[in-house]
Each structure stands twice: as structure tokens, then as C-alpha cells.
Amino acid sequence: MIIAQLSDTHINDESPEAAARLRAAVTHLLHLPAVPDVVLITGDCTEHGSETEYAHFRELLRPLTIPVYVIPGNHDDRPRLRALFGPQGAQAMPDFVQYTVEAGSLRLLALDTHVPGQDGGTLCPARLQWLEERLSEQPERPTIILMHHPPFRCGLAPFDGIGLDVMSEFGTVVARHPQVERVLAGHLHMGVQRPLHGALAVVCPSTLHQLLPDFRRPRSLEVSFGPPAMLLHTWAADTGLLTHSSLIAEPRPVLVMHDGQQWQSPPWPVRG
Ligand SMILES: [Fe+2]
Structure with missing residues (x-):
């Protein structure tokens, strides 16, 4: 089971940059050695939540023939997102974009x-x-929670000022259910993670621009249009759940160091 996570695509009508970046992310995803089984997009799908932005967002996702699940971020419009994507999973809450998905063992x-x-x-x-x-329904099944706002403070005051206001209450629920392996979030436009009551809370970088970690005081907020990234969460019986970062860069030749049978000698052959 391979679950790809994209975040904060911010499709908008003003600039072609966001669309180009999402198009590159989709291309990257489809050219991975093993195409993921599921794609998650953890919010801020659009910049303003307009109908034209959502139509463009969905069009950009069209090359993906695998299931795509989305949740809203602060930049989204809940009714429009619901109208476009429907209930998505099962056990959906009627007034929210909140639902369950059975994904193999997860x-x-x-x-x-x-x-x-x-x-x-x-x-x-x-x-x-x-x-x-x-969570009480299937206490033995490895579970991934996705939500736009991270359940922890990142230390960057401007972002902590627009964070989740119920971190403690959320953490209390997670603490009661040790089957929670990951809490996947976005919002910060940077790759950052921390333990959360036995789970690992992970923030996925944006496909658009990246927030630069700044540990000076006071901390500024600076962004870069450097290489974006996606996360690949893989589940197998012998490894459990692993989370990989996959940089979305210009396509380059893939060299085969080991062909599945044996190590190859340099110069390594190019994968056909
Ligand atoms: Fe965002």
C-alpha cells in the first residue's frame, strides 16, 4: 500500500505557477517506480475557494486514475469542495468534509x-x-488521521497564531487510541514532524512554495519557490508504516544500482 500526500496546492486564477506546480506533482507521481494506490491532498486546494479554481483543480487531477481524497484548508470553501467531490469516503458527517476510507490494511x-x-x-x-x-470501532487497525491544521505548535509565531485551537483536546483523543500511527497535516508549507502520544504527526510540504525554517528571534517568515515535495506513506507487513519525502524536481534519468536480483557495477544502467 502506497499513499501519496500532496498539500497546499493553492490553485488560483491570478498566476499560472500553482497550476504548473500541481501538474509537475501529478507527472512526478505517475512516474514513480510504483504508482501510489491512493492520493491524499491535505487542504488549501485552492487560493480563494472559487468555482473556477475548483474546476481547474479537478482538471489538473484528471490524469490520476487512482482514488484521490481531499480535505479543506483555511483557503478552501467547504460547500464548493463538497459539491465537487461529494461525500468521498464512508461515514461522512453531513455538514463537514469528514469521512473514513478503508485502504487495504490501513x-x-x-x-x-x-x-x-x-x-x-x-x-x-x-x-x-x-x-x-x-477510533473506537477498529482499535487494532493501523490508522492514519488527516487534517489541514497541524496538531502541534511549530514555533513560528505568525503560523502558531492561525493554528488548531484544540490541540490539547485532539491529543487527548489520540492518546486513548494507540492504533493511530500518523497524523498527516499541511498548512505550514514545510516538512516538519514530531511525536504525538505514540503517533507521528507529519506536515507535508506544499506543491507551490516552501516556508523557510527560521530559528532566529524574532522569526521572520520567508518563502522560496525551490523544489517542492510530496510524502509517500508506505505500508508493508515487514516494515510497518514508513514515511518518505519525494522531491518534485526536473525529471532526470533513473540509474539502476540493484535490479532486484543483484547489485550492478558502475556505470549503472539507465532504467528503460
Ligand atoms: Fe496553504
Whole structure:
């Protein structure tokens, strides 16, 4: 099972950059040695949540013939996203983009932290209760939670000011359910991770621009249009769940160091 995660695609009508970047990400994904089984997009699919942006977003995803699941970020429009993608998974909450997906040995729980008109995120008591109930259903099954707003503070004040406002309540639920292996988020436009009650909380870089980690005080916020990345979460019985970063760069020849049978001697042959 290979689950690709993209985030913060920010498709907009003003600049072709975001669309070009998502197109490159889709091309990259389809040319991986093994095409993923599932694609997750953890929010900020569009910049303004307009109908034309969503239509463009969906058009850019069309080359993907594998299941794609999306959740809203602060830049999205919940009704439009719901209208375009439908309920997506099972056990969907009627008023939110919150649903379950059975993905082989794994269970995916998609959460909706969107607050209309605000950049910060939340999970109301009803959404937290839904999470508690879903996690109680299959306590033995490795589970991945996805949500746009990370469940931890990143230390960058401007972003912590628009973070999830129920980190403690969310963490309390996760702590009760050790089958939670990953909490996948976006929002920060940078690759960062930390433990969370036995799970690993992981933020996926954006396909558009990257926030540069700045550890000076006070911390500025600087962005770069350097190489974006996606995450590949792989599950196998002998490895468990692993999370890889895959940089989305210009296509280059792939050289075969080991062909599955034996090591190859340099110069390594080019994969056909
Ligand atoms: Fe974003």
C-alpha cells in the first residue's frame, strides 16, 4: 500500500505557477517506480475557494486514475469542495468534509478543521466525538488521521497564531487510541514532524512554495519557490508504516544500482 500526500496546492486564477506546480506533482507521481494506490491532498486546494479554481483543480487531477481524497484548508470553501467531490469516503458527517476510507490494511480518517472566514482551525465537540467513535470501532487497525491544521505548535509565531485551537483536546483523543500511527497535516508549507502520544504527526510540504525554517528571534517568515515535495506513506507487513519525502524536481534519468536480483557495477544502467 502506497499513499501519496500532496498539500497546499493553492490553485488560483491570478498566476499560472500553482497550476504548473500541481501538474509537475501529478507527472512526478505517475512516474514513480510504483504508482501510489491512493492520493491524499491535505487542504488549501485552492487560493480563494472559487468555482473556477475548483474546476481547474479537478482538471489538473484528471490524469490520476487512482482514488484521490481531499480535505479543506483555511483557503478552501467547504460547500464548493463538497459539491465537487461529494461525500468521498464512508461515514461522512453531513455538514463537514469528514469521512473514513478503508485502504487495504490501513484505515484513513479525514478530518475537517476548516472555519469559514478564518485562517485558524478547529474541531468542534461533534467532530471530536465523531473521531472518538470512529477510533473506537477498529482499535487494532493501523490508522492514519488527516487534517489541514497541524496538531502541534511549530514555533513560528505568525503560523502558531492561525493554528488548531484544540490541540490539547485532539491529543487527548489520540492518546486513548494507540492504533493511530500518523497524523498527516499541511498548512505550514514545510516538512516538519514530531511525536504525538505514540503517533507521528507529519506536515507535508506544499506543491507551490516552501516556508523557510527560521530559528532566529524574532522569526521572520520567508518563502522560496525551490523544489517542492510530496510524502509517500508506505505500508508493508515487514516494515510497518514508513514515511518518505519525494522531491518534485526536473525529471532526470533513473540509474539502476540493484535490479532486484543483484547489485550492478558502475556505470549503472539507465532504467528503460
Ligand atoms: Fe496553504
